[in-house]
Amino acid sequence: MSDFDKITESPSLYDHLEGMEVSELLNFINDEDQKVALAVRESLPSISALVEAMVPRFLSGGRLFYIGAGTSGRLGILDASEIPPTYGMPHDRVIGLIAGGDRAIRKAVEHAEDDPEQAWKDLEAHSINDLDTLVGIAASGTTPYVIGGIRKARESGLLTAGITNNPGSPLARAAEIPIEIPVGPEFVTGSTRMKSGTSQKLALNMISTALMIRIGRVSGNKMVHMQLSNNKLIDRGTRYLVEHLGLSYEKAGEALTQFGSVQKALEHFKK
Known part of the structure; x- marks a missing residue:
């Protein structure tokens, strides 16, 4: 029995979805989406603490790693992949890792998220060290791959943060800086690619954008280091x-x- 409320698994506020007209479905989904940004706002102090702690590490040569499984892992990879073209940073400064490896980006890999040791093995392949920062992403806050990686990283002296949509979850307790974003029940019960995933995307946007601005990759409001690739x-x-x-x-x-x-x-x- 868990000792925290699994908000991400709680029943939707709506029922009989299959009987709704398309316009009803879209309006109700939009109503729920409007709650996300307000939930993220409540987590700003934690996001700020992470960025403030990360900047000096990054300027000293440290890197930012994201780990996650499924949608959460893909969102971390998406954020990391946009840093080189947007801010002209080398590809090895912000790195996203997903349970199951790169093949899991497009197709789910069964039970990949259930191994609590694998994330650290994946990180060790990048010669991870105590200047680096590790952000674990898991809507449920219970993903063994993510929790195991965060625990080992924290023991090894890395700065750690955990983005989760269930306050008080094991991930929130394992990370030095918990970023808890309770967005409430999903429109389709348990479908955390919806509001939970949107909240994670917003948080990741903030983390990487604020970091890039603070280390000097923006002038005024312009992306002056962007790659001129098209x-x-x-x-x-x-x-x-x-x-x-x-x-x-x-x-x-x-x-x-x-x-x-x-x-x-x-x-x-x-x-």
Whole structure:
């Protein structure tokens, strides 16, 4: 018997869903979604504490790891994968790991989340050390893969945090910084890819974005270190230089090509 309330498994506030019109379903789902951001707001002190503690570690060469299973693992991988193109960081500074390995990104791997030892083995493959930060993500807060990784990481001197939608869960108790976001029952009972997953995505956005801003990867409100990997981003970078340096669009484009990033072009022209 668990000693905490499994909110994520509590019955939906709605019933007889199969008898509803599509418009009813969508309106009720939207009503529930509107509760998510308010629940995340309550967790801001914990998210802030994590970012504040992580910044000096990151600036000293530490990395940020996310671990999770299923939807939670995929959300961590999604957030990590967006850091290099958005902020020009190397791929090995923010890393997402999922129970079952990369094949679990697209297809569920049976029982992969049930091994409490596997996460640490996965982390050891990256030569994890005490400058690193580990964020475990589990809506239920009971996933053995995540809890096992967090416990071992904390014992090893890493900064640890746990994002969960069940306050008082084993994950919340295991992590140094629990980030508890009780969003209430899911529209479809137990379907934590819905409100719980949305809350996790919002929290991850905040963690990585605030971290990147604090370590200097944003100037003003611009992504000045973004990778210029397609025409849209090249155009965006060119317009940044037009705005900040007063160059013509053509000259700004030439400068961007010459220096390879918005930041390097800004630094050259502002000498």
